[in-house]
Amino acid sequence: MWRRAPRAEDDRVTEIIAGPQMSLLEILALLGAVVLAVARWLPPAARPPVTIGAASAFVLSAAPLTVLGLRWQMLPVLAGAALALPFAVSPLIRRRAGRPARRARWWMALPGSVLCVVLTATGPAAAWAFPVPVFPEPTGDFAVGTRVLQWTDPDRPETATPEPDDRRTVVVQLWYPAQKSPAGTRRARYLGRTEQEARTVSDALARYAGLPGFLVDGVPRALTRSVPDAPVAVDGGRFPAVVFSPGLGGVRTQNTAWAEELASHGYVVAALDHPYDSAAVVLADGRTIGTEVGSTGDDEEDNRRAAETAGIRAADLSFVLTQLDRLDRGGAEGALTGRLDTGRAAVTGHSLGGAAALQAARQDRRFAAVIDLDGYPRDPTPLPFHQPALALTQAIGPGTDARYIPRLTEVLKLSTATGYRLTIPGAAHLTFTDAPLYLPPVPAMVGSLGRTESRRVVAATTLAFLDSTLRHEPGDLAGALSAHGELTVYRPGDSR
Structure with a gap:
């Protein structure tokens, strides 16, 4: 009698759960970078807390990643965040200093935001294409x-x-x-x-x-x-x-x-x-x-x-x-x-x-x-x-x-x-x-x-x-x- 092999449906679920093969720190850095890239388009009242939270999440996750060993798949994420960070944070700094915040017109800001999002999205795509392999759980009794x-x-x-x-x-x-x-x-x-x-x-x-x-x-x-x-x-x-x-x-x-x-x-x-x-x-x-x-x-x-x-x-x-x-x-x-x-x-x-x-x-x-x-x-x-x-x-x-x-x-x-x-x-x-x-x-x-x-x-x-x-x-x-x-x-x- 042939032993049971894992069902195809089980494997598909496993593959979906495995996702892009990113660690928790990498996911936090990715989310922080994405939010920084789109913070400019949020309602005015939401921008300051969201920007501060995203910047904090990105820095607190990216810093240990560089110490533990940064995968190359995260480099475009860092690039996207580095490009978005000055534009997201500078209005907050100017406002805190009592100076009027300067914001580019939407048609000038849109290409930059799109570029940041594209760069950031390249990270999980690369991590999915070249992941840290996850070995399947053997199905036998031993x-x-x-x-x-x-x-x-x-x-x-x-x-x-x-x-x-x-x-x-x-x-x-x-x-x-x-x-x-x-x-x-x-x-x-x-x-x-x-x-x-x-x-x-x-x-x-x-x-x-x-x-x-x-x-x-x-x-x-x-x-x-x-x-x-x-x-x-x-x-x-x-x-x-x-x-x-x-x-x-x-x-x-x-x-x-x-x-x-x-x-x-x-x-x-x-x-x-x-x-x-x-x-x-x-x-x-x-x-x-x-x-x-x-x-x-x-x-x-x-x-x-x-x-x-x-x-x-x-x-x-x-x-x-x-x-x-x-x-x-x-x-x-x-x-x-x-x-x-x-x-x-x-x-x-x-x-x-x-x-x-x-x-x-x-x-x-x-x-x-x-x-x-x-x-x-x-x-x-x-x-x-x-x-x-x-x-x-x-x-x-x-x-x-x-x-x-x-x-x-x-x-x-x-x-x-x-x-x-x-x-x-x-x-x-x-x-x-x-x-x-x-x-x-x-x-x-x-x-x-x-x-x-x-x-x-x-x-x-x-x-x-x-x-x-x-x-x-x-x-x-x-x-x-x-x-x-x-x-x-x-x-x-x-x-x-």
């Missing part, structure tokens, strides 16, 4: 804990460096079912263990995407729904594992909302940072490793490099599954000893990570299922694999690579188990990540599903698939998936 580990594979050299003794190291973040923490317990920061790490990663992601870093300066401020190192849930038995690889240049936290939702339903999610590939990887010793993967402009060479990187990632995914098994057996540090069921493990990934997941499934039969989130298969020699597979794809349009669906279909048909390809209307490539929570809702960028519906659809479809393949729960999987898009099913023995 609270969610998280911890970050670093593992080194003694059997694999690091091919990205010339040092012969350098071994392949990955940073892994776990999200797991946890005991409920007391109210007020500090939640985990998004993008990093510390504020400094979060800002380092945020700046690196912005550079990788070609965006000015200040546009997304709210992202490292975000807190998730997980509690660092929370005690593991007492109930629930042994939890299936889901190993995740991010997109090219992506980071381990890029699918945090999805990982928290899965963990709340009784899964342990292990997401990787791939050094020299992820935008930034902060190691335990404080070193930061940036990406060395970039486009050469030569399609053939870029495809070769993508296939090589996917192969390295596939090996990383298998290594992490080995480490999770050691963790369960007590061979590595952690409170999950005896609680991880690595015999029920899925390998997943987004974009290039999805390609790596498909390749890892073919190479490592320990994985019992595979999920590809809009990833173009990169295995240079596709061969049959035995796991059931789910591929979620963006809406296919004129701009989609014409080779994508035929190549994906070819790979899915090689499975000796049932495969599913679900194309989600309104989805874009970044729909399958946390990006809709903090980027402008531009359809070409994050799709048209909205900030909450994107997460809901991806969680509902992947949970249905995992419950069916790893937990063998009864139900109509094809029916559950087709409710969210255009489904194609590939069954073993079908004509090829």
Whole structure:
């Protein structure tokens, strides 16, 4: 029986309540600036008290904001208030000094008032377009804990460096079912263990995407729904594992909302940072490793490099599954000893990570299922694999690579188990990540599903698939998936 996903109506209400994502101080400063801009048009008797109140509210809220850290979205609000303040206050000062108040004629004052209001309105519009992301409350029965580990594979050299003794190291973040923490317990920061790490990663992601870093300066401020190192849930038995690889240049936290939702339903999610590939990887010793993967402009060479990187990632995914098994057996540090069921493990990934997941499934039969989130298969020699597979794809349009669906279909048909390809209307490539929570809702960028519906659809479809393949729960999987898009099913023995 499929678990209940949050209803679309609930999500729409949440999105409306979230509004422009402004703090109380920012809202007070905004209201003060707006009132200052329109005070000139109030009845004469109302102008003095309203102006004094608005000026006081603005100053008392703007001052602590500058101390606590002013977001760039508030700069036009400050500009609008600074422009309106002298014209709103000067008549009061002149009257108090016994001099006649001078007021410009209405047709001269109107353009200035309009300019102040427009400037002030730009602030909440910018805050709405580039908010501090608010992570949705997971819908499962468990609270969610998280911890970050670093593992080194003694059997694999690091091919990205010339040092012969350098071994392949990955940073892994776990999200797991946890005991409920007391109210007020500090939640985990998004993008990093510390504020400094979060800002380092945020700046690196912005550079990788070609965006000015200040546009997304709210992202490292975000807190998730997980509690660092929370005690593991007492109930629930042994939890299936889901190993995740991010997109090219992506980071381990890029699918945090999805990982928290899965963990709340009784899964342990292990997401990787791939050094020299992820935008930034902060190691335990404080070193930061940036990406060395970039486009050469030569399609053939870029495809070769993508296939090589996917192969390295596939090996990383298998290594992490080995480490999770050691963790369960007590061979590595952690409170999950005896609680991880690595015999029920899925390998997943987004974009290039999805390609790596498909390749890892073919190479490592320990994985019992595979999920590809809009990833173009990169295995240079596709061969049959035995796991059931789910591929979620963006809406296919004129701009989609014409080779994508035929190549994906070819790979899915090689499975000796049932495969599913679900194309989600309104989805874009970044729909399958946390990006809709903090980027402008531009359809070409994050799709048209909205900030909450994107997460809901991806969680509902992947949970249905995992419950069916790893937990063998009864139900109509094809029916559950087709409710969210255009489904194609590939069954073993079908004509090829």
